Amino acid sequence: xxxxxxxxxxxxxxxxxxxxxxxxxxxxxxxxxxxxxxxxxxxxxxxxxxxxxxxxxxxxxxxxxxxxxxxxxxxxxxxxxxxxxxxxxxxxxxxxxxxxxxxxxxxxxxxxxxxxxxxxxxxxxxxxxxxxxxxxxxxxxxxxxxxxxxxxxxxxxxxxxxxxxxxxxxxxxxxxxxxxxxxxxxxxxxxxxxxxxxxxxxxxxxxxxxxxxxxxxxxxxxxxxxxxxxxxxxxxxxxxxxxxxxxxxxxxxxxxxxxxxxxxxxxxxxxxxxxxxxxxxxxxxxxxxxxxxxxxxxxxxxxxxxxxxxxxxxxxxxxxxxxxxxxxxxxxxxxxxxxxxxxxxxxxxxxxxxxxxxxxxxxxxxxxxxxxxxxxxxxxxxxxxxxxxxxxxxxxxxxxxxxxxxxxxxxxxxxxxxxxxxxxxxxxxxxxxxxxxxxxxxxxxxxxxxxxxxxxxxxxxxxxxxxxxxxxxxxxxxxxxxxxxxxxxxxxxxxxx
Ligand SMILES: Nc1ncnc2c1ncn2[C@@H]1O[C@H](COP(=O)(O)OP(=O)(O)OP(=O)(O)O)[C@@H](O)[C@H]1O
Ligand SMILES: [Mg+2]
Numbered sequence: 001x002x003x004x005x006x007x008x009x010x011x012x013x014x015x016x017x018x019x020x021x022x023x024x025x026x027x028x029x030x031x032x033x034x035x036x037x038x039x040x041x042x043x044x045x046x047x048x049x050x051x052x053x054x055x056x057x058x059x060x061x062x063x064x065x066x067x068x069x070x071x072x073x074x075x076x077x078x079x080x081x082x083x084x085x086x087x088x089x090x091x092x093x094x095x096x097x098x099x100x101x102x103x104x105x106x107x108x109x110x111x112x113x114x115x116x117x118x119x120x121x122x123x124x125x126x127x128x129x130x131x132x133x134x135x136x137x138x139x140x141x142x143x144x145x146x147x148x149x150x151x152x153x154x155x156x157x158x159x160x161x162x163x164x165x166x167x168x169x170x171x172x173x174x175x176x177x178x179x180x181x182x183x184x185x186x187x188x189x190x191x192x193x194x195x196x197x198x199x200x201x202x203x204x205x206x207x208x209x210x211x212x213x214x215x216x217x218x219x220x221x222x223x224x225x226x227x228x229x230x231x232x233x234x235x236x237x238x239x240x241x242x243x244x245x246x247x248x249x250x251x252x253x254x255x256x257x258x259x260x261x262x263x264x265x266x267x268x269x270x271x272x273x274x275x276x277x278x279x280x281x282x283x284x285x286x287x288x289x290x291x292x293x294x295x296x297x298x299x300x301x302x303x304x305x306x307x308x309x310x311x312x313x314x315x316x317x318x319x320x321x322x323x324x325x326x327x328x329x330x331x332x333x334x335x336x337x338x339x340x341x342x343x344x345x346x347x348x349x350x351x352x353x354x355x356x357x358x359x360x361x362x363x364x365x366x367x368x369x370x371x372x373x374x375x376x377x378x379x380x381x382x383x384x385x386x387x388x389x390x391x392x393x394x395x396x397x398x399x400x401x402x403x404x405x406x407x408x409x410x411x412x413x414x415x416x417x418x419x420x421x422x423x424x425x426x427x428x429x430x431x432x433x434x435x436x437x438x439x440x441x442x443x444x445x446x447x448x449x450x451x452x453x454x455x456x457x458x459x460x461x462x463x464x465x466x467x468x469x470x471x472x473x474x475x476x477x478x479x480x481x482x483x484x485x486x487x488x489x490x491x492x493x494x495x496x497x
Contacts (some may be wrong), residue, residue: 019242022208023201030197031190038186046179051173057097057148062135064095065152065164072103076111076159084112097166098262099147105160123149123163145169146172207235211242223250268451275338275384282338283328336482339387348373348410351390355408362398364423365405372412382472385448386410386419392441393421393468401425401466412474419470427460445470 017025053344068091075084088101102113104124113119129136129151137150147165154160207230217225223246227239300320305311335357342350348370355368377383390408397406401426411418433442445468446456454472 022205023198026197026201026204027194030193034190034193035186038182038189042179042182042186045182046175049175049178050171053174054168057166057168057171058137060095060097061137061148061164061166064091064098064154064166065135065162067091068101068164069152069154069162072162073155073159076105076154081111086146088112088114089199091164095166097170099144099165099167101162101164103154103160111160115307127151129153129157129161140165145172149438157264162328200403204235207239211235211239214242214246215451218246223253234473264451267447271448278337282334282340285334285337285341288358289330290327290334293323293330297323297327306321319418321390342383342387343380346377347386350383350387351408351410354387354391355394358394358398364397364401364403366394366397367405368406368410370406370410373410378417379475382417382452382474385452386417386472387466389445389448389470390419390421392445395415396441397421397423397425397466400428403465415474417472417474420467422465422467424465427462427466429462430458430460442468 008402020028058190062392068087071087072084075081075087082237084103088103091101092098100114100121100123102115102119105111105113108124110119110124122141126140127136127138127149131153133153135150135152137148140147140149144167149163149165149167152162152164154162174340185366207227210227214227225241225246229236229239297320300323302317304313304316304320307316333488335353339353341353348368351368351370355366358364358366394406394408397403401423403423406421406423409418409420409422411420433439442458449456449470452472454470457469458466460466
């Protein structure tokens with residue numbers, strides 16, 4: 001219980017002490033020490049001074065009163081009141097601490113005093129001394145402060161009593177002067193200490209602050225930042241370690257960038273080759289296989305006309321149907337490999353064709369909305385990339401989504417092309433995609449978009465459908481027959497899409 005409280009206290013203390021800067025901590029420690037030392041010494045000195053000065057005042061009072069008593073004996077005996085009065089006045093004048101002197105006879109009547117006109121009668125009984133006593137001193141509280149009143153018998157009490165009052169005001173003044181001197185010294189030492197501590201912490205924290213600065217720059221991605229080694233101490237070692245770390249980070253970043261660049265070139269080459277190959281096979285199917293099949297069909301029809309046997313005619317009819325079906329399949333295959341409409345009429349038309357075939361072939365119903373694109377043609381690499389992206393996203397809907405509807409939005413806005421493919425299917429956990437090397441579709445979508453400087457965002461949650469957002473910046477250079485030029489360049493660069 002007790003240790004728990006102590007633990008909590010120390011945690012709170014460190015939370016508080018840790019929240020302020022090193023400079024504040026050092027300044028605080030220096031100031032607290034100087035002020036504590038100054039105050040302690042001042043209090044000690046004041047106490048010692050008070051007791052010494054009080055003792056001296058008391059001794060001085062006794063000695064003055066005894067002196068006046070000795071000198072007034074004869075004057076009382078010869079009843080020389082004038083001289084007695086002079087003696088009292090002289091004694092007061094000679095000592096600044098003496099507030100009053102008065103002499104009483106044995107009956108307690110006042111023989112001489114220094115009060116001028118009005119003698120304060122209550123003073124008479126404030127202090128008395130017996131004849132056998134040496135002296136008696138008491139502290140009297142008056143309007144002027146404390147008065148040390150000493151009574152000394154004259155001629156062993158046979159001639160009267162001398163009373164002397166000494167004020168402690170002088171003593172207080174001395175104490176005040178010394179105290180203010182000491183406080184002034186404390187203040188001066190505090191100021192010098194603060195300045196010295198400020199300089200020290202500046203020297204100490206400067207390299208640390210420059211390290212913090214550099215670390216923030218590294219966090220922002222500036223790996224070229226280095227810090228200066230200020231001194232050969234621990235902070236200097238830290239600076240060196242920091243520089244070594246940023247150097248190796250920079251090297252690693254450079255190597256990564258080179259690797260990325262190589263990979264991008266490789267991927268772009270592979271995609272270009274793939275696109276070329278698809279084009280070639282599509283052309284081959286169209287120009288070669290389709291033509292051969294068409295010739296076969298024509299031949300079969302001619303044969304059918306000349307054939308007389310019903311059985312053979314039936315067989316020829318069947319063969320012709322097979323040939324027609326094969327021709328359609330070859331045509332479909334050629335279209336899927338590389339639709340010529342993409343090259344001839346552009347992306348919206350090619351997507352429209354693809355979606356209508358998709359709707360015929362699958363139970364999922366897809367629709368296409370195009371915004372902001374007129375008759376203008378887009379750069380060939382962008383058209384190819386977006387066509388393949390939509391193709392893959394729609395294939396995924398059929399294969400994985402169990403959706404009833406899918407929609408494709410193609411939009412040109414703010415110098416960017418956006419494509420969104422959405423479905424109302426079962427969705428999936430996006431965070432798991434990309435860990436399995438067997439799934440390349442979404443990876444390919446991302447690759448194609450990134451090769452054109454674009455980005456891909458996939459939003460999906462199990463049970464809530466999937467949306468694939470693709471954004472590709474458009475280089476707004478004048479098009480016109482530029483589109484054609486792009487089209488011709490497509491095989492080397494366009495395939496890169
Ligand atoms: N529209 C979608 N609805 C539900 N799940 C999807 C959808 N699209 C992708 N997925 C999930 O993401 C995974 C990765 O898709 P990806 O296209 O990368 O690979 P794949 O389709 O499995 O294989 P392939 O490499 O042939 O495309 C899929 O296996 C599927 O689980
Ligand atoms: Mg896929």
